[in-house]
Structure formats: C-alpha cells, structure tokens
Amino acid sequence: MNLPIGIFDSGAGGLTVLREIAKRFPGESIVYFGDTARLPYGDKSQDTISRYTHQCVNYLVTFPVKIVVIACNTASAYAIHSLKDKFNIPVIDVVAPSAQKACKTTVNGRIGVLGTAATIRSGCYQRAIHAMLPQANVFPIASPLFVPLVEENLIAHPATELLVKEYLKPLQLEKIDTLILGCTHYPVLKELISKTLGDSIQIIDSATCCADTISLTSQNKTETPNYQFFVSDDIERFQRLATAFLPSNLLPLKVNLIAMD
Numbered sequence: 001m002n003l004p005i006g007i008f009d010s011g012a013g014g015l016t017v018l019r020e021i022a023k024r025f026p027g028e029s030i031v032y033f034g035d036t037a038r039l040p041y042g043d044k045s046q047d048t049i050s051r052y053t054h055q056c057v058n059y060l061v062t063f064p065v066k067i068v069v070i071a072c073n074t075a076s077a078y079a080i081h082s083l084k085d086k087f088n089i090p091v092i093d094v095v096a097p098s099a100q101k102a103c104k105t106t107v108n109g110r111i112g113v114l115g116t117a118a119t120i121r122s123g124c125y126q127r128a129i130h131a132m133l134p135q136a137n138v139f140p141i142a143s144p145l146f147v148p149l150v151e152e153n154l155i156a157h158p159a160t161e162l163l164v165k166e167y168l169k170p171l172q173l174e175k176i177d178t179l180i181l182g183c184t185h186y187p188v189l190k191e192l193i194s195k196t197l198g199d200s201i202q203i204i205d206s207a208t209c210c211a212d213t214i215s216l217t218s219q220n221k222t223e224t225p226n227y228q229f230f231v232s233d234d235i236e237r238f239q240r241l242a243t244a245f246l247p248s249n250l251l252p253l254k255v256n257l258i259a260m261d
Contacts, residue, residue, distance in 0.1 A: 002220040004029035004228075006065030008056050011039040011151055012238055013185035014071030015245035017094070020211035021069070022227075022250065027219060029226040031063050037233035037260060040147045041074040042116025042183075049118060053079040054086070055260055059230075061087060067214070070094065073115055073182045073206060077122035097209035098180050099128035105202045106178040109133065112171040113140040114193075115182030116147060125182055139174045143167040143183075150185040153244055155192075164192050172197065180204045188244055229255045 005025070007018050011034050018032055035041075035056050041049050053075040057068055067090045070076045070083065076093035083091045102111050113125045120142040129136050146167075149160050171179065179201055181187055187205045194203055227250065231238045235255045242253050 003066035006060040006068045007032045009071040010041040012241040016187045016207035017071035034231045036231045042118045050079045073119045077124040094206040094210040097213040098206040103133040110176045112176040112179040117142045232260045
C-alpha cells in the first residue's frame, strides 16, 4: 500500500509547501493538517509550541502516512528533534534545507532571515547557518505581523507594503545578498519583498527548499492522488485563504474539522 505524505502547519502557510510537493510528486496523495484554532504559533512559548506540534503530528500519523513534513518554521525550530526521536518514519523540517541553500547561494556571507518572533528567538537559523558557514554574518529580523496579514488575505493591502518596507529597512542597511523567508506564509509576499529589496538580493523560499529535499524510496504513479485537508477551526476561512496559496487545479478544497484539546 502506498501511503500518503503528511504535512503539518499552524495554519494555511504550509499550503505553500504542499504546492511545491504536489509539483515534484504529482502522483502522491497528501494529508494536510492546519492547527487554525491555535495560530499563530510564533508568539507562544517553547513548551506550548512543542506540545501543540506533537498533538497535531500524533493525529497525522494515525492515517497512517509514510513521511511527515513540518511545514512551519516555528514548530521546526522547537520540536523537530523530539519528533524525529519519537516517530519511526522520516520527519522533514523547513529550517535545515533553507539554511543549506542560503549558505550555497551567498557570495558576501551576509545573510538575512525573516521569521516569526519565536523562530528568530530560537536562534535555529543562526545555528544552522554557522554550522555550515562559520564565517557568515547572519541578520535575523522578527516580522510577526506578516502572518496575520497573510492569514487575513491582505496581501495587496497598502499596509502590507508599508510593513514590508519597514521590516526590510535594517537588512538593506546591512548589505545582505541573501534573504531567507523563514516562515511558510512569507512566500505569498515574495514578489513584494523582492520588489522592495531589488534583483541583487537572492531570496530563499523555505517552502521550495523543503520540497527539494524530500526523497521517496518509491513514488506513487497514480493520475488521481487523494488530497485530504483538516483544520482545527474555521473551515470557510481556510478555504478562502487557499485561493492565495494554491493553483486553481487544486481548488476548491474539501476541508474537514478536527477539534484539538
């Protein structure tokens, strides 16, 4: 039996990861869980983030799935090691692949990181980058307001453009040549971020990097993969948000509600 791929995120941001995985593995079935009742994770404590993440992954593996993708930088920062120790299937995070790509991409060794407050506070990107490129200068910037703006589908709102410019200003002063989008919500803002920074800055998309590192020992070749979506709150809002994250061929979504304690 060919099992599906499991994807977990705190909300809808992980749909950017699903989109990339669906491109690379078009025959694979996917089970997606978004903990929409308890987002955002980025302003919560380490213990709470880890507990929530374990609860959600425990649910995903009941299907069962053959691999779990933690499509949330904050959850990856605080729970990836304990998840890998707990489960006997591959558990993939978004932090390590993005850091690796940034280290290979940078020329001047000056790398910026945008992420939630919890992701930046964890130091996960700084550690991962310095482990591969000790001489790198890393400039982490917490940009917590991006997530609610994306979750509220205010991507084209003038306030979003103003906030992007405000958050990026310190990174422009530091003359970075590479920027990691350290949250899977942020690729939705990639065009605006790139426009603000200019073409000379290489942008590393954590969703794409994560999908690039997935390796399946055997691939399902079916032309009709089964995509299942579960959220812990507000199905209608999640369905609306999906239009900003997913191509039209994956829409509309049928979404199921699962209550989390």
